[in-house]
Amino acid sequence: MIGSIPRWDGSQKIERDDALFTGDAIADLRTQGNTLSVWYSKDGSDLNDILVALALSRSRIExxxxxxxxxxxxxxxxxSLDKEPGLAPGLINKQILEKHRDLTDIDYWRLGLIAEHIYKRVKENHKDVVTKSQLETLIRDYINNGIVDVSQLTDGIRTSLKL
Structure with a gap:
């Protein structure tokens, strides 16, 4: 997950002729303990599962x-992609939570290479934006299918869903 596409695609300008992308983009790559949290999909068929997990890990739906x-x-x-169960309050399907990975032993050099890779992937159109209303609909579907437990949702998510 990244903060915004314009940080990475060059549309958010920086006043330098030799700029690749803004320095603000690096904020999307917040490491903790030299790890970077990601969600893994073998073929993209489980993308909705990952989107729900990402949405539920935030303070509100946006x-x-x-x-x-x-x-x-x-x-x-x-x-390495180390398996580490994801945190998504309310998501009770363990198979989805097990799709979380930590990229480990991230150093300065590799963080820069990952940033460059993200820039290239955005330029190659391997990115997307999901609207607030699309996420709300998706989460409601997961609630209705018993994959998300409303009682375990954070207050911010429940407020966003008007539950």
Whole structure:
């Protein structure tokens, strides 16, 4: 998940002729303990599961921007994808939570290479934006199908859904 597409696609300008993308874009790559949190999909068929998990991990429902990383590129950087169950309050399906990964042992150099990779993926159109109303509809579907437990949702998510 990234904060906004314009940070990465060059449409948010910086007053330099040699600028690649804004320095603000790096804020999307907040590491903790030299790890970067991502969600893994083998073929994209489970994208809605991941979008629901990402939406529920936030303080409220709002537009969500994301970029699909190339698994081989990450592997070639000698970065491991460690399985670490995701945190998505209300999501009770363990199979979905197990799609979370941590990219580990991220150093300054690799963080820069990941940033460059995201920039290229955005330019190649491996990105998308999901609106607030699309997420609300999706989460309601997951609630109706018993995949999300309303009683475990955060107050902010419940307020966003008017529950």
């Amino acid at each position: 537009k969500l921007c994301y970029v699909i990383l190339d698994d081989d590129y990450i592997t070639n950087l000698n970065i």
